[in-house]
Amino acid sequence: MKQVVHDVAVLGAGVAGSSLAKLLADQGLDTVLLDQKSFPRHKVCGEFLSPESRSMLQSFGLEQYVQDLRPMSIERTRLNFRYGQALEIALPGSAIGVSRYSLDPALHRAAVVSGVQLYTQTTVTAVNFSDNYYSIETRQAGSAAPKLFRARAVIAAWGAANRSGLPGRHEVQDNKSEYIGVKSHFSGVNAEAVVELYFFDGGYLGISPIEGGRINVAALLKRKEFDLEGSDKSILSWINAACRRNPKLAKRMSLAVPTPGTQAAVAPVHLSRKPLPWNTIARVGDTSNMIPPLCGDGMSMALRSAGLCAPLAVRYLNGDVTLAQWEQQYSQAIHNDFDGPMKWGRRLQWLIGLPVLPRLMLAAAPVAPGLAYKLVQATRLK
Ligand SMILES: Cc1cc2nc3c(=O)[nH]c(=O)nc-3n(C[C@H](O)[C@H](O)[C@H](O)COP(=O)(O)OP(=O)(O)OC[C@H]3O[C@@H](n4cnc5c(N)ncnc54)[C@H](O)[C@@H]3O)c2cc1C
Numbered sequence: 001m002k003q004v005v006h007d008v009a010v011l012g013a014g015v016a017g018s019s020l021a022k023l024l025a026d027q028g029l030d031t032v033l034l035d036q037k038s039f040p041r042h043k044v045c046g047e048f049l050s051p052e053s054r055s056m057l058q059s060f061g062l063e064q065y066v067q068d069l070r071p072m073s074i075e076r077t078r079l080n081f082r083y084g085q086a087l088e089i090a091l092p093g094s095a096i097g098v099s100r101y102s103l104d105p106a107l108h109r110a111a112v113v114s115g116v117q118l119y120t121q122t123t124v125t126a127v128n129f130s131d132n133y134y135s136i137e138t139r140q141a142g143s144a145a146p147k148l149f150r151a152r153a154v155i156a157a158w159g160a161a162n163r164s165g166l167p168g169r170h171e172v173q174d175n176k177s178e179y180i181g182v183k184s185h186f187s188g189v190n191a192e193a194v195v196e197l198y199f200f201d202g203g204y205l206g207i208s209p210i211e212g213g214r215i216n217v218a219a220l221l222k223r224k225e226f227d228l229e230g231s232d233k234s235i236l237s238w239i240n241a242a243c244r245r246n247p248k249l250a251k252r253m254s255l256a257v258p259t260p261g262t263q264a265a266v267a268p269v270h271l272s273r274k275p276l277p278w279n280t281i282a283r284v285g286d287t288s289n290m291i292p293p294l295c296g297d298g299m300s301m302a303l304r305s306a307g308l309c310a311p312l313a314v315r316y317l318n319g320d321v322t323l324a325q326w327e328q329q330y331s332q333a334i335h336n337d338f339d340g341p342m343k344w345g346r347r348l349q350w351l352i353g354l355p356v357l358p359r360l361m362l363a364a365a366p367v368a369p370g371l372a373y374k375l376v377q378a379t380r381l382k
Contacts, residue, residue: 017157
């Protein structure tokens with residue numbers, strides 16, 4: 001039997017892949033979207049959708065799908081160091097908190113309505129090019145036989161993890177900056193319209209209100225420092241260890257009750273990877289550029305890269321540009337838009353790691369919110 005050759009295959013159905021697949025299908029392309037996981041699933045993420053993310057969701061026709069999830073609105077950021085007063089910064093617009101458990105399936109629904117063929121529990125194991133099309137080898141849950149997809153174009157959206165056998169392993173520049181990411185939902189505490197950040201030796205933890213009046217807690221912890229703590233390596237014990245390092249956090253979480261089944265972890269998380277928008281094939285989202293999670297803008301960057309890639313993919317498939325022109329124009333667009341925010345994001349990450357920062361902030365108290373606002377703005381997409 002002759003196998004179908006799709007126009008385009010998008011590999012990975014997180015925020016970047018799902019939104020990209022929708023944009024491509026909206027242009028009438030025969031689009032397949034593949035993901036190794038079954039959905040819904042919990043994922044390590046602060047679950048804070050910045051004002052920038054929201055305007056992109058709107059321009060992609062996705063805002064209503066997200067509003068239907070009844071997200072919590074967020075107006076301010078509050079920074080809590082171990083000592084001294086909290087620093088409160090207004091956000092440049094209205095942000096929202098919504099779990100990835102609900103968000104990713106909502107984006108899938110939108111993609112399917114646009115005509116995308118979604119295959120979950122389908123792990124991509126190899127991508128090859130011959131005879132003018134790509135062959136995508138996959139392993140599907142519950143089936144011993146590998147399944148092959150064919151497409152005229154392929155775009156990687158498989159997130160930050162290194163994948164052996166797939167095009168373009170990330171270059172890791174610095175093993176010292178290796179982190180573990182953990183998350184859990186909690187109830188029993190007041191969910192304010194604020195995204196809270198708590199800093200301590202060896203990492204930081206964010207609290208964001210999400211749908212249903214619960215909070216999402218996500219922490220990024222330096223592996224070396226937190227490896228030393230106890231033999232119980234459960235996700236909640238990592239979060240408790242973080243609470244012990246900041247008295248304000250311990251107080252805030254004292255009445256919090258973890259929601260069973262919402263815990264997730266990811267490791268290693270490398271914060272100093274070189275951007276890689278193209279390696280044999282186009283790459284969108286975290287696999288292309290990963291801004292330090294502290295900036296709370298990873299999803300907006302994932303959406304922006306999808307928005308930059310989609311029109312070029314359409315032009316390539318219509319024969320208006322060559323593959324080399326697609327690569328050149330997409331890589332250029334990514335550098336133009338992302339280099340500035342990425343540079344400032346790395347600076348912010350470095351600054352937060354300085355032990356003297358709380359004292360500096362207190363000394364600069366009269367102007368601190370203005371300074372902090374400017375610094376945060378520098379990490380944002382324009
Ligand atoms: C601790 C932490 C907190 C964060 N907080 C925030 C925040 O508050 N706000 C924010 O905007 N960003 C935040 N981020 C960043 C944000 O989570 C990412 O930027 C975003 O998820 C990137 O989306 P993506 O689609 O590129 O990747 P992902 O969402 O990771 O999606 C990739 C998908 O590819 C699939 N996949 C991987 N390999 C394969 C394969 N071989 N075959 C098939 N499928 C595959 C995966 O299953 C996954 O579903 C945070 C990150 C961390 C680590």
